[in-house]
Amino acid sequence: MLEIKNVQKSFDDLKVLDGIDLTVEKKDVICILGPSGSGKTTLLRCMNYLTKADAGEMIFDGESFDMNHISKNDIARIRRKTAFVFQNYNLFRNKTALENVTEGLIIARKMPKKEAEEIGMKALTKVGMADRFNYYPHQLSGGQQQRVGIARAIATDPEVILFDEPTSALDPELIGEVLSVIKELAKDGMTMVIVTHEMNFARNVSTKVIFMDRGKIVEEGNPDDFFTSPKNERTQQFLNSFKNRMEG
Amino acid sequence: MNERLMDILISSFGEIFMQGIKITIPLTIISFTLGLILALFTAIVQVANIRILKSLARFYVWIIRGTPLIVQLFVIFYGLPSLGIILDAFPAAILVFSINTGAYASETIRAAIESVPKGQLEAGYCVGMSYVQTMRRIILPQALKTAFPPLSNSLIGLVKDTSLAASITITEMFQVSQRIAARTYETFALYCEVALIYLIFCTVLTKLQTICEKKLQIE
Ligand SMILES: Nc1ncnc2c1ncn2[C@@H]1O[C@H](COP(=O)(O)OP(=O)(O)O)[C@@H](O)[C@H]1O
Ligand SMILES: [Mg+2]
Numbered sequence: 433m434l435e436i437k438n439v440q441k442s443f444d445d446l447k448v449l450d451g452i453d454l455t456v457e458k459k460d461v462i463c464i465l466g467p468s469g470s471g472k473t474t475l476l477r478c479m480n481y482l483t484k485a486d487a488g489e490m491i492f493d494g495e496s497f498d499m500n501h502i503s504k505n506d507i508a509r510i511r512r513k514t515a516f517v518f519q520n521y522n523l524f525r526n527k528t529a530l531e532n533v534t535e536g537l538i539i540a541r542k543m544p545k546k547e548a549e550e551i552g553m554k555a556l557t558k559v560g561m562a563d564r565f566n567y568y569p570h571q572l573s574g575g576q577q578q579r580v581g582i583a584r585a586i587a588t589d590p591e592v593i594l595f596d597e598p599t600s601a602l603d604p605e606l607i608g609e610v611l612s613v614i615k616e617l618a619k620d621g622m623t624m625v626i627v628t629h630e631m632n633f634a635r636n637v638s639t640k641v642i643f644m645d646r647g648k649i650v651e652e653g654n655p656d657d658f659f660t661s662p663k664n665e666r667t668q669q670f671l672n673s674f675k676n677r678m679e680g
Numbered sequence: 681m682n683e684r685l686m687d688i689l690i691s692s693f694g695e696i697f698m699q700g701i702k703i704t705i706p707l708t709i710i711s712f713t714l715g716l717i718l719a720l721f722t723a724i725v726q727v728a729n730i731r732i733l734k735s736l737a738r739f740y741v742w743i744i745r746g747t748p749l750i751v752q753l754f755v756i757f758y759g760l761p762s763l764g765i766i767l768d769a770f771p772a773a774i775l776v777f778s779i780n781t782g783a784y785a786s787e788t789i790r791a792a793i794e795s796v797p798k799g800q801l802e803a804g805y806c807v808g809m810s811y812v813q814t815m816r817r818i819i820l821p822q823a824l825k826t827a828f829p830p831l832s833n834s835l836i837g838l839v840k841d842t843s844l845a846a847s848i849t850i851t852e853m854f855q856v857s858q859r860i861a862a863r864t865y866e867t868f869a870l871y872c873e874v875a876l877i878y879l880i881f882c883t884v885l886t887k888l889q890t891i892c893e894k895k896l897q898i899e
Contacts, residue, residue, distance in 0.1 A: 516806040522800055
């Protein structure tokens with residue numbers, strides 16, 4: 433469904449993405465792991481053209497795009513088929529939960545308000561936030577804000593949702609409610625690419641795990657193989673550091 | 681206080697106050713409104729990084745903020761005629777006060793826009809909205825809320841600055857009080873009186889500001 437090939441990105445002298453290839457099939461849930469600074473966020477942003485890659489090819493539903501030379505129109509079309517969930521939610525602060533979800537539908541897609549609100553309430557129900565539809569972001573906890581962020585993403589009916597560390601900004605006791613929403617989406621067959629540090633979640637929910645280090649994909653595989661017998665040395669170190677942390 | 685002085689103060693109060701209603705208030709409101717429109721435009725071309733307009737905007741703000749208001753009034757009213765451009769005093773004052781307000785307020789608005797977290801713009805893009813749509817619906821409403829208190833200060837400042845229009849022959853409140861002072865020799869009393877009238881106008885505005893801020897807060 434979505435494939436990217438040989439994606440390159442540098443910031444000044446710093447090579448952040450160094451030849452990334454990634455294939456996403458329908459109903460895939462791909463978790464991307466990797467140390468901080470390895471380029472995970474940049475990769476997701478390039479896939480949505482929030483950051484322009486220096487080079488790379490994207491094939492989306494059979495259509496090929498040059499990731500460096502792409503028209504505004506094509507970017508808009510690709511964004512229509514994708515959604516993004518941000519680490520720090522990025523909710524519209526002057527809009528209620530429901531308005532956050534309907535804004536894009538009404539303003540960008542010119543959907544009648546009533547229809548947008550029906551879809552919006554459905555999306556909020558899905559993430560367990562229907563009763564707070566009238567709350568402003570500052571009246572919601574981090575976990576609730578992120579659930580609204582997810583509702584905003586699913587409301588546009590995307591083919592794939594990109595998550596950038598959706599729980600990293602949350603207090604530990606709020607992580608669970610967000611992860612269980614994402615698990616629900618996985619059950620429904622939503623296609624997702626998720627950057628995360630939640631190892632148990634990645635293991636349970638993903639169809640494929642990818643490990644990135646210094647701008648490269650150094651290991652990928654199905655979650656059981658990946659977590660029980662990682663082949664790459666850096667992957668082993670990384671997973672061990674997490675195990676040690678959990679065992680305290 | 682003797683009776684003569686009382687009479688002078690009472691009759692001049694009405695005269696000065698009415699001149700405030702007739703000149704100072706319209707001068708302030710028209711200049712401030714035009715100034716705000718100019719400021720919004722000046723701020724947005726800078727934030728949106730529109731190349732030539734951005735340089736132009738920076739140049740404009742630099743000139744206006746770097747020169748005294750009274751000198752700007754003199755350049756436009758007394759200076760331009762020697763280039764063959766003659767403006768009446770009132771339009772000249774409106775022009776200068778608008779341009780002046782525009783420059784200062786644009787910096788206020790620009791800072792307010794920049795204080796809105798940029799992630800919301802990206803979130804707008806991700807749900808398919810354009811730059812203009814996201815600016816108009818998401819970023820600017822938040823920025824204007826932030827800019828409201830400092831802009832109110834500018835408005836109050838402008839009420840007082842309009843007294844400088846006296847220097848280009850406009851009979852606003854200050855000039856009226858000068859005339860009465862010259863005629864009656866009651867300089868101290870008259871200038872204190874006009875100060876009091878400015879204070880009344882500004883106090884009313886401050887109260888209005890507080891009420892509006894409360895309203896904005898609730899929203
Ligand atoms: N806009 C930017 N300008 C300059 N350097 C950046 C920018 N964005 C990210 N980087 C750098 O690129 C590297 C990868 O960042 P990022 O993709 O955020 O990594 P990750 O999400 O895996 O932690 C980091 O060294 C970061 O400092
Ligand atoms: Mg990151």
